[in-house]
Amino acid sequence: MTSLLASLMRPGVFGSLLLAVAFAAAWEWLPGLAGIPPFIIPPLSDVLAESLRMLRIDALITHTGITLAEVAVGFLLGCLLGMVVGYGLGMSPTAEMMLSPYILALQIAPKVAFAPLFVMWFGYTVYPKILVAVLIVFFPVMVNVLGAMRTVDRDMVNLVRSFSAGRFQIFWKLEFPASMPALFSGLRIASTLAVIGVVVGEMVGGNTGLGYLLVFGEGQANTAMVFVTIILLTVIGILAYAAVIIAERSVLHYLPKRNLGPA
Template identity: 70%
Template sequence: MDTATSITPAMSTPAKAAPLLSEKTRTVLGSLLVLAIFLAAWEWGPGALGMPEFILPRFSRVLQESLFMWKNSDLLGHFGITAMEVVIGFALGSLLGLAVGVALGLSPRAEAMLSPYILALQIAPKVAFAPLFVMWLGYTIYPKIIVAVLIVFFPVMINVLSAIRTVDPDMVNLVRTLNASRWQIFCLVEFRSAMPALFSGLRIASTLAVIGVTVGELVGGNQGLGFLLVDGEGQGNTAAVFVAICALTLTGIVTYGAVVWAERRVLHYLPKAATSTK
């Protein structure tokens, strides 16, 4: 007696092949590809569009000018001066914003009294203060640092203030039931809760510090990248202006990167959802 049997071969699901490149590597390669496309467009785009050199110099021309300025115009020295002013202005403005933000966050009455004046200081254009600082302090590094401090101060202060005000009251009450002192409550709960917001403000401030220093150097500077920018503009040297702009951009990128690096180290022990860095 024949019995028709249907034999179904066992099908095994093949294991999913591991990606050749990690997600981080693909991201880096994609970013480098975008940079390569941008530089290629900068190099050959002006010529293809018939754009003269004094309007938009080629990338290779800017590189040549940067080497010339490195050897003959002390580009490295001017870069170091601007970087020093950015670091000092960023540090002082951040510390001042942190102190005022904490003080106002812990004292609603003080915030109500001082907030109109702080807001007025923020609304007033910082460019208008730069010539005044130059008249007071001369052609030194101090006017540039003060302008940077004024610009950096507000974003740090407002972020810290908002974070202090939005601390979970249940956490404060919990620590208070353990007989914690006022200082311990601040250190263990309020300040730790404000750290993600603090670093968010520092990220913004790191880019604004470069703007503040540049404004000061444009208005009344005899050294620094802002001075080189004005000097190149006065000579009609567009390539030199681009060199100064690229150097200022590099300064801002390094400053921002330092803040991100510090954020990852300091907020390493906080939950991922509480940090602004993934």
């Protein structure tokens, strides 16, 4: 308990909390004082009231759950695909040379622009949303994995080879574990992108998920509803990011701790 109190009193944490309180207060009272109408910026209390209304009437939990599930599935599938392709291309320089111009083109194409296409293909189901997420998650994961495979220390490879390791052993004992830090920085980026992919998919078609509520709220000119939805989407993004961080801490436990000052 004392340690919790002590950590709350650390200058950084204390400042953060203070900032949060100041922000909430500013949100509640500043728009009114500045004469900004509630349909532009609804005060915090309106947004809280709206969220309770949405819980009762608009099945907010169901929509949030659907979006969360789509993000989770899209993220996992996209990461898996990115890893498979990244490691695969890393193992085969020929394949990489052959495919790299197309991968580059696809990487440059704005992935969210595929959302209407996927809706046309798969209708108002969860699949187009997951597919956009997969597509958008795929690249940072693949690019990071491939980059890590290319930059494995040649002397390390030679060391493992000198023990008569086969190609698969070189991968499994050296390249795969050596790529973990890069993989995780890809996953961090991917976790936030997954939310973007799903929301865009939901905004384009269908009547489920937070992306749908976002468009619905806009159509009703219900600014508070839009705010509630944005906040929930952020929460989902934070959950996804936190999941990556927790996994990263347990996998990369061997890295020297960065000096974060007195704990």
